[in-house]
Amino acid sequence: MASHTLSPFPDELLAAKKQIRERARSYGLDFFPVIFEMCDYEQMNQIAAYGGFPQRYPHWRFGAEYEGIRKRHHYGLGRIYEMVINNDPCYAYLQESNQLVDQKLVIAHVYGHADFFKNNLWFSQTNRKMMDEMANHATHVRKHIEKHGQDVVERWMDVCLSIEHLIDPHSMFMQRGPNDTPHEQPKRQESQVQRFKTKDYLDRWVNPPKALEAEAKKLKSERDKMRHATPSRPTRDVLLYLLEHARLEDWQADCLGIVREESYYYAPQGMTKVMNEGWASFWHSTLMTKHFVEAKEVIDYADHHSGTVHMPPGNFNPYKVGIELFRDIEDRWNKGKFGKEYEEADTLGEKKKWDKGLGLGREKIFEVRRVYNDVSFIDEFMTPEFIEKHKFYQYGRDPHTGQLRIISRDPQRIKQTLLYQLTNMGQPFIYVVDGNYANRGELYLAHKHNGLDIEIKFAVETLKNIYKVWQRPVHLQAKIDDDMILFSFSGDQPKQQTIHDDLPKPAHQI
Numbered sequence: 001m002a003s004h005t006l007s008p009f010p011d012e013l014l015a016a017k018k019q020i021r022e023r024a025r026s027y028g029l030d031f032f033p034v035i036f037e038m039c040d041y042e043q044m045n046q047i048a049a050y051g052g053f054p055q056r057y058p059h060w061r062f063g064a065e066y067e068g069i070r071k072r073h074h075y076g077l078g079r080i081y082e083m084v085i086n087n088d089p090c091y092a093y094l095q096e097s098n099q100l101v102d103q104k105l106v107i108a109h110v111y112g113h114a115d116f117f118k119n120n121l122w123f124s125q126t127n128r129k130m131m132d133e134m135a136n137h138a139t140h141v142r143k144h145i146e147k148h149g150q151d152v153v154e155r156w157m158d159v160c161l162s163i164e165h166l167i168d169p170h171s172m173f174m175q176r177g178p179n180d181t182p183h184e185q186p187k188r189q190e191s192q193v194q195r196f197k198t199k200d201y202l203d204r205w206v207n208p209p210k211a212l213e214a215e216a217k218k219l220k221s222e223r224d225k226m227r228h229a230t231p232s233r234p235t236r237d238v239l240l241y242l243l244e245h246a247r248l249e250d251w252q253a254d255c256l257g258i259v260r261e262e263s264y265y266y267a268p269q270g271m272t273k274v275m276n277e278g279w280a281s282f283w284h285s286t287l288m289t290k291h292f293v294e295a296k297e298v299i300d301y302a303d304h305h306s307g308t309v310h311m312p313p314g315n316f317n318p319y320k321v322g323i324e325l326f327r328d329i330e331d332r333w334n335k336g337k338f339g340k341e342y343e344e345a346d347t348l349g350e351k352k353k354w355d356k357g358l359g360l361g362r363e364k365i366f367e368v369r370r371v372y373n374d375v376s377f378i379d380e381f382m383t384p385e386f387i388e389k390h391k392f393y394q395y396g397r398d399p400h401t402g403q404l405r406i407i408s409r410d411p412q413r414i415k416q417t418l419l420y421q422l423t424n425m426g427q428p429f430i431y432v433v434d435g436n437y438a439n440r441g442e443l444y445l446a447h448k449h450n451g452l453d454i455e456i457k458f459a460v461e462t463l464k465n466i467y468k469v470w471q472r473p474v475h476l477q478a479k480i481d482d483d484m485i486l487f488s489f490s491g492d493q494p495k496q497q498t499i500h501d502d503l504p505k506p507a508h509q510i
């Protein structure tokens, strides 16, 4: 697909880009070089469908994504505004039909994202050469398709993608014991037996068949030993566990490894959506308002900026929540509205007027963008005053009239709901707790209850897909309505039962 010829960059825009970049630096933003590419409407849609990368492995979901984007665009329900890739250098795409004021806005916005990618802690372990790596993945998958056929490989990729969220983004930062496997999974090649490179006629002397055979046998028995190993403690990186212990063909393991690696690459973006969009919007708005909007453009700018950050009641817009939180933090730290003395101020009036003239706001927001993720950001900085000021209430539809109405103004409840949605990107926490359950080589998973029950449909679907990888019975333990339930799947009908004392216990509990 997009081995496209991109349009040249017009001079006027090139000059604007340089100015915006230098201005952004003068405010302390710090980023990898950013390469902007001009695309037409079709190219923009294509690249967007591929998650911003010109080269991805072949899979039907990218086609489906492309159709979705085109339809949304066609019916005017959404608009691709900006696309920027975490890589060194960063890549960003500009749609050539946009007006100049829009392009400037997007450029300023992109520098905000580029700074966030480089400096936010959660991105520190991501692969900064992902452009190359994605192209690499594409080559691998194409090779497997050539050998095993499109249908077989695509069906397998479907299975892998259906469980792509079963990773542990925190594991990137863990100090590991000597028995743990590091995060990077070396790619499995078609044959794991080492052959010494040699000229053909020498081959049978340097790699005598008997020795190769013995070596292959040894490898297989080592792998068989690994197969039923139970993790030394519950592990959330289910994909790694499967890679190491499931009965997979080499090409299958390679595909699963690719899906896992891409999942780790995207995870920090999912964990910082509010902050990252908030930060980029904070900077596009600061830079544009102060420096880059000419008088004749003001109306367009205001219009387009408010398009990005507008939030109708009942909708959660990460741009809007993020930008307002950063502004609020800056204001509070400028005025010293934090700490014990402030919290204990007697009256609302006193709190409102509070201003110690500390001027610490800018420094504080840079620190926040470095160390927080969405969950800790909202947990710590979304105050009741903030919710009240911006009317971030909980809305729902009235079942009789169909009208939107406020369900709750309770700041605790509103914040908690938001945190539930954002924790683990809305995905349940699933652990491998036993790889040889009841000594039968069955896989036992457990759902960690964080206040919300797992959806039964999700539990069953996940089990069915993991069964395709494990090829032995699989179980998932989950608390539903205060009962401990065991969901099981062994290839026919899914079963569920309340966990009772007669059932064998798994190796670990969570």
Ligand SMILES: [Zn+2]
Residues within 6 Å of the ligand: 082, 109, 113, 276, 277, 280
């Ligand atoms: Zn953005």
